[in-house]
Amino acid sequence: MKGYLWTGGDPGSQKTVAPPENGRLAPWEAIAVEAVGNVIEFWGFKRNQGRVWGLLYLRGEPLTAGEIERELDLSKGGVSMLLRDLEHWGVVQRVRVPQDTVWRYAAETDLVRMVTHVVEEREAAFVTRIRADLAEARRLAEGAGGVQAEKLRRLERMAVLADHVERALRLFIKTSRLDVGGVLGAFRDGALSRGKAER
Template sequence: MKGYLWQAVANEPHPTRLHQWENVAIDAVGNVIEFWGFKRNQGRVWALLYLRDVALTAAEIEKELELSKGGVSMLLRDLERWAVVLRVRTPGDSAWRYKAETDLLHMARRVIEEREFSFIARIRADLEEARKLAIAEGHVSRAQIARLTKMETLAEATEKALKLFLKTSRLDVGGMFDVFKGDQGE
């Protein structure tokens, strides 16, 4: 919602070297990526690097997207860990430069696998424990135990759906891989 302010401000204090179209596109990607459960700014950084198609330094990213030094450092670390951004050292320069890998969905899959699945596993464990506690408790009706069991089905179903989702994004959407490849030269 604040995003609209900039129109009213004639002379921004930060010159905002970003073109308007870049800004719109970068924010849009930020939104998609946030939808997928990541930080908005992770998507924005990736989008900037992808759009520019040049390796930028952290300082440049910081200036273009108006983020803090510390923030950029952390964002880049995440993106690098998920292998959607590459850290490259240019000969003449003392600073690292960062470059977009083209496979953004890689990120989604990686994180869903490492983070979401363990989360669901934990929930399933909790439900199992609840059932054990209920049984130990005595005087818990059989129907109630049955309902607990059915709740476990809910967690299992969630896990199954997640797996299918991943597989889907790999096969159906999989074309994306290639879509993002081979567009380097002008």
């Protein structure tokens, strides 16, 4: 638990001892936000990145960093960094409301695009590296005498296997993008105001 945060600041003016933290978050919101957090974590990102995006997405309207901090019970610094990441990936947008001075943040709809994109990059770099390693191993093995042909064959098999895993991955990413992307596209069109676009 987070215990009693904010004891440090907040001199008297704020009488509301208030059931701290996420009291503001409706139960159903909490569940949904948590779900997004889980999904995003599953894909190798930080859980809280997902929670932040989820909140922004559910609310629909841009929130300030302070609001996010309160709703999700995160630290100021943490929110700042999380938002930086999300913004950097293009799944959250920083917007300025006309006469107000603070930044607000809004969710883009293409979370999935971000996931596939980042995963793709990650995986591409990774597979390249593995391939290089296996090639290197093979070179060395051939160089050093006395390695049985049998073993060389095994090495080679490994490399082929890596190639195929790679192909499968690429295929996955592509289909996933098409499939999910298509649906999201449908949303994007009229979705925000119009009902669910079905396909």
